[in-house]
Amino acid sequence: MCLGIELYKKMYLIRKTEETIIKYYPEDEMKTPMHMSMGEEAIVAGVCQSLSHDDQVFGTYRSHALFLAKTGDVCDFFAEMYGKDTARLKGKGGSMHMCAPMSGFMGSSAIVASSIPVALGAAYANKRAGNNKIVATFFGDGATDEGVFWESMNIACLMKIPIIFICEDNEFAVHTPGTERRGYSSLPDIIAKFNCNVLKGVATDVEEIYQTTMEGINLMRKNQMPVFLHFKYYRYLEHVGIFEDFDAGYREKEEFLKWQSIDPVSRQRSNLLSNGYDEKEIENLENEIDLMIKTSIMKAKLSPFCDAEELFREVCR
Amino acid sequence: MCLGIELYKKMYLIRKTEETIIKYYPEDEMKTPMHMSMGEEAIVAGVCQSLSHDDQVFGTYRSHALFLAKTGDVCDFFAEMYGKDTARLKGKGGSMHMCAPMSGFMGSSAIVASSIPVALGAAYANKRAGNNKIVATFFGDGATDEGVFWESMNIACLMKIPIIFICEDNEFAVHTPGTERRGYSSLPDIIAKFNCNVLKGVATDVEEIYQTTMEGINLMRKNQMPVFLHFKYYRYLEHVGIFEDFDAGYREKEEFLKWQSIDPVSRQRSNLLSNGYDEKEIENLENEIDLMIKTSIMKAKLSPFCDAEELFREVCR
Amino acid sequence: MRQITYCDAINEAMLQEMERDPQIFVYGLGVPDHKRIFGSTKGLVEIFGKDRCFDMPLSEDAMSGFGLGAAINGMKPVYIHIRADFLLLCMNQLANMISSYRYSSNGMLKAPMVIRVIMGRGWGQGHQHSKSLYSMFSHIPGLKVVLPTTPYDAKGLLISAIRDEDPVLVFEHRWLYWQTGEVPEKSYTIPFGQPNVLRTGKDITIVATSWMNVESVKAADILEKRGISVEIIDPRTIAPFNVEPIINSVNKTGHCIVADNDWVEYGFSAEAAALIYSKCMGNLKSPIARIGFAFTPCPTARHLENAFYPNAINIIRCIEEKLDLSPTDLTGEDFYSHENRFKGPF
Amino acid sequence: MRQITYCDAINEAMLQEMERDPQIFVYGLGVPDHKRIFGSTKGLVEIFGKDRCFDMPLSEDAMSGFGLGAAINGMKPVYIHIRADFLLLCMNQLANMISSYRYSSNGMLKAPMVIRVIMGRGWGQGHQHSKSLYSMFSHIPGLKVVLPTTPYDAKGLLISAIRDEDPVLVFEHRWLYWQTGEVPEKSYTIPFGQPNVLRTGKDITIVATSWMNVESVKAADILEKRGISVEIIDPRTIAPFNVEPIINSVNKTGHCIVADNDWVEYGFSAEAAALIYSKCMGNLKSPIARIGFAFTPCPTARHLENAFYPNAINIIRCIEEKLDLSPTDLTGEDFYSHENRFKGPF
Numbered sequence A, B: 001m002c003l004g005i006e007l008y009k010k011m012y013l014i015r016k017t018e019e020t021i022i023k024y025y026p027e028d029e030m031k032t033p034m035h036m037s038m039g040e041e042a043i044v045a046g047v048c049q050s051l052s053h054d055d056q057v058f059g060t061y062r063s064h065a066l067f068l069a070k071t072g073d074v075c076d077f078f079a080e081m082y083g084k085d086t087a088r089l090k091g092k093g094g095s096m097h098m099c100a101p102m103s104g105f106m107g108s109s110a111i112v113a114s115s116i117p118v119a120l121g122a123a124y125a126n127k128r129a130g131n132n133k134i135v136a137t138f139f140g141d142g143a144t145d146e147g148v149f150w151e152s153m154n155i156a157c158l159m160k161i162p163i164i165f166i167c168e169d170n171e172f173a174v175h176t177p178g179t180e181r182r183g184y185s186s187l188p189d190i191i192a193k194f195n196c197n198v199l200k201g202v203a204t205d206v207e208e209i210y211q212t213t214m215e216g217i218n219l220m221r222k223n224q225m226p227v228f229l230h231f232k233y234y235r236y237l238e239h240v241g242i243f244e245d246f247d248a249g250y251r252e253k254e255e256f257l258k259w260q261s262i263d264p265v266s267r268q269r270s271n272l273l274s275n276g277y278d279e280k281e282i283e284n285l286e287n288e289i290d291l292m293i294k295t296s297i298m299k300a301k302l303s304p305f306c307d308a309e310e311l312f313r314e315v316c317r
Numbered sequence C, D: 001m002r003q004i005t006y007c008d009a010i011n012e013a014m015l016q017e018m019e020r021d022p023q024i025f026v027y028g029l030g031v032p033d034h035k036r037i038f039g040s041t042k043g044l045v046e047i048f049g050k051d052r053c054f055d056m057p058l059s060e061d062a063m064s065g066f067g068l069g070a071a072i073n074g075m076k077p078v079y080i081h082i083r084a085d086f087l088l089l090c091m092n093q094l095a096n097m098i099s100s101y102r103y104s105s106n107g108m109l110k111a112p113m114v115i116r117v118i119m120g121r122g123w124g125q126g127h128q129h130s131k132s133l134y135s136m137f138s139h140i141p142g143l144k145v146v147l148p149t150t151p152y153d154a155k156g157l158l159i160s161a162i163r164d165e166d167p168v169l170v171f172e173h174r175w176l177y178w179q180t181g182e183v184p185e186k187s188y189t190i191p192f193g194q195p196n197v198l199r200t201g202k203d204i205t206i207v208a209t210s211w212m213n214v215e216s217v218k219a220a221d222i223l224e225k226r227g228i229s230v231e232i233i234d235p236r237t238i239a240p241f242n243v244e245p246i247i248n249s250v251n252k253t254g255h256c257i258v259a260d261n262d263w264v265e266y267g268f269s270a271e272a273a274a275l276i277y278s279k280c281m282g283n284l285k286s287p288i289a290r291i292g293f294a295f296t297p298c299p300t301a302r303h304l305e306n307a308f309y310p311n312a313i314n315i316i317r318c319i320e321e322k323l324d325l326s327p328t329d330l331t332g333e334d335f336y337s338h339e340n341r342f343k344g345p346f
């Protein structure tokens, strides 16, 4: 029960934060391209719940959800979206390059698949340090087209590196469907031929995702082979930006409606209720989160920009 | 029978040419790094025999055998090894970058795996031209570690490109064995999960290799899926250079002796004999080839170098 | 003459060339999708079909080799990258293979391939979506590098690139897509190695690349009101780079600024300055100024971006310094900004 | 003082540093095999074990990211490439990731990674095993680029590179491996940005990189007999590049040659010349000469290789032209060649 509510809180925070982005983005003050996570919440919530605070994650340009699930730091999040001095990155990163190493969020990259080998190296360092930390690296189905994904899988499996690969498969790379990008029928079936633990699922049941991940971690602790998780989900909004794009012609609204009917956030809320959780209590938690988001965005708006000299800091030469 | 002798002639030419290199290399006039093919003859002979003259091949820095099997042009071969004006490349290519497009030898590259996608594009052009040409791209087991190999497999299978991938697996990348490079147990098993035709074999029986390749080509003509051939063989000499290196410690001479006992060239010779071929006739053919090689190398030695201005030809700007 | 946008000029070049030569095909990530590479590939898939205009898996390295292979087998691939940064995934094929295939085959095979690359200032795009990189390719023998500035150049240079027998990289600045200019309807080519004098003047020479020409023209417009006459020369192709007309200009004006749409260090501005100095030594009245990006990764916050990118104001201040002028009062001047038409990623 | 080879100096730096800091590990293709990267990694696997000195699958792209990941988690990776050309497979990680990780994390994470790269003239190695490429990396903010020439520099600069908190690429010329020189046994560092005056002189300044210093010294030796006094300055690090001592020298001698171990076009010689000109304009008695590779892919036949690579003779002829000297009679001079020690691939 406690677990269920923790998972719900993570997802609710993500969903509401993004709804807040949608509300404020048209003001044109968050000048950074938004690749929205909506629809994906259960994956990051489930996986991050199975990780400890010191475990490390790596993400992509679509990492709002991952950042919030791992760090919970919506205050820093909005400060960075507004490019303000109060953000840890002071506007050097933006939506696509978030970073919070103290909470295990080790970075996200806007070059598809490029953080996969970096995650691998970080996990190797953990293995060498013997600190038992796990690294989880998140990427889309498009990333698996890139050679470096295969190189990294091979190295991880060869060197028995403590890493979880999470493929968040929304069937699209921008507007190109998997059927136009894959010369095979099942990725997990291929990966299963590598020396690793492959698990899969459909990603709107957050508790199931949590369980699947825990199972993967247990296998890894036992056989020292990396974990590959493959989850299908549906991207609610356009590739980049805050709008729907069902009129663009490359996908059908019906598909969305089907997925929306098993929306991860409302699904978990219903679960909680049917498991006897008190709706009032849920609403209280929701209100707390709403308030936190509201405060964060207001603080971000009111904060100053850093001085322009910051441009030259943290680069050598 | 005629086939058997054709195959033998190809292999004998390759073997004798390389033996001739070994003889003359210490004179220090062939100033180009030699990655010798010895041990691999059956693969290229068998595959090239199943191709027509207009079909196209791409190779690696280890392509003496492939060049000779596809073009038979030992005269051009030696002229280029000596860097002479009479070579088509006039000393711009050397051992690692041979090229004879008129005979379907489309180039070889010294960057591991880098000609695989080039072969893919060439095959795509053939498909679009509807000319029925097949492209065969040869590479070592080390090349399959590279991401671009996986990218190319995927694209070929997706786009149904008329191409044969030939992995010549000698278990080593320079001095590093497969066991220290692979996070999986069987490459063909993985590739079989792609939409392609996978066939494999041990590569000292040239007729079997020819049959296997023909089978692959027939499958491809039927189902339009690319072919992946996986052949194991043994590299007789050091990675680069003309010597044995069993004293280096990374592999055992016993292994070599095992393979030598099924040496592709002598095996095929015995086959011919036991199939009733007349030894005298074989010797005649051998002598012809010996003479051709001898003439070629002498011509090469006597030929002039091109003028130094050639340096600036065939490069834009 | 007819005025069209830079984007439409590119599109027209593609259309006319694909019409002319059935061996041309265009490919790259998102090339046929509904966004059509900011509109520059519109109509191609409808007219020429999926065989000649297609998408691919995300495999930049293999896609580069793929183009090379098609090119040596007689086709004319046009490979499009929506960001220059993605070229970094293609470097092996570009600099180890494509650049040298003709040479290493001693001319038996050629690689007539075009790589269209969009670069340009984003909107908080950050350090991985903002590089220019063209000077790197100019360092590699066997590659040609083209930087069209005007709609006229965009069409003519792209057609020349497609007809060239060697590999050509064409770098298009995203902000230029909206620029309009006179463009003939019929097909035409512009030879490589012919700089374009955008404006004649006698007091100072600006050598500008790509978008920096727009900034330079703005700066020149403003200073013209004070009687300063600025000559602006766009090399248009930096490999080959024909420095002669620039040398003549600098020998005339005695002052030179190289305004490059890239980092200054080890970039185009270094090569240009080195060549100009070598031929203008006695005539230069001041050292050549080199203007470009701040030497840092590109940040995302707007005020940091503004500090990162050079613009007309930097050019004006630089000219003032060289010509020993008092600072121009810039209040009321309307500087170029995409704030109002440009929201979200480029 | 003790004389050792450049190769042994590198090896000693690796040994001493790995001894000092257990976070250092060294990896790359062939690093622990019996050839030991031309001997430069000898002893490492025996002393520090397979955990700290290891081979990998052929996956240069992933291996680069791997080093970055280990670095941001507190380790000190040293990644070795046996040929500079292979860096082209690593460009995405190098220029999109490694160079900017510190910046984009606003300093919360650092990437103290060393990339050792062997370049150099081969023996018919051809166009894919002969590139230098260092100027490309100098164009990318966030990367440091080091070019040791002497055994003393090889040790000191590599130790500095390893202790640096930022990513550093160290380019070692294969032919230098056999050079001997005085090298202290104890550990020492050489700060980046300190050019080394290899020879003082008053008639002309040569700025030379890597192997070109050896050719320059040879040229200077020969001309000294005619009373010509050549100053040779080795920048040692080209990113950061400290041009001040060079400027002082050129202002003194009035003539300058930049002899770079790379293509001239858009390379180090462009940046160096542009900077020197800007500060020496009035004092230069002739334009700066830039000497480097022929602007072609590298061919394999020896006589074409000889035409491709510049050497002491080119430098001598260039100096004669600048100083208006008659051609020196070079008969009987013994020019550097590896013909006799160097057979087969480098």
Ligand SMILES: Cc1ncc(C[n+]2csc(CCOP(=O)(O)OP(=O)(O)O)c2C)c(N)n1
Binding pocket: A062, A110, A111, A112, A113, A139, A140, A141, A142, A143, A144, A170, A172, A173, A174, A239, C029, C058, C060, C086, C089
């Ligand atoms: C190497 C590279 N190529 C192309 C792009 C442009 N691009 C950005 S996102 C994207 C699609 C990625 O799809 P996927 O990995 O499935 O992630 P999703 O957006 O679906 O989360 C592409 C092609 C890029 N950023 N990096």
Ligand SMILES: Cc1ncc(C[n+]2csc(CCOP(=O)(O)OP(=O)(O)O)c2C)c(N)n1
Binding pocket: B062, B110, B111, B112, B113, B139, B140, B141, B142, B143, B144, B170, B172, B173, B174, B239, D029, D058, D060, D086, D089
């Ligand atoms: C991309 C790249 N990385 C490294 C090298 C150095 N190298 C040359 S051959 C080779 C091993 C290749 O092994 P394999 O593909 O099995 O071919 P084989 O030599 O066994 O025929 C390596 C690592 C290279 N040439 N290219």
Ligand SMILES: [Mg+2]
Binding pocket: A140, A141, A142, A168, A169, A170, A171, A172, A173, A174
């Ligand atoms: Mg996707």
Ligand SMILES: [Mg+2]
Binding pocket: B140, B141, B142, B168, B169, B170, B171, B172, B173, B174
């Ligand atoms: Mg092998």
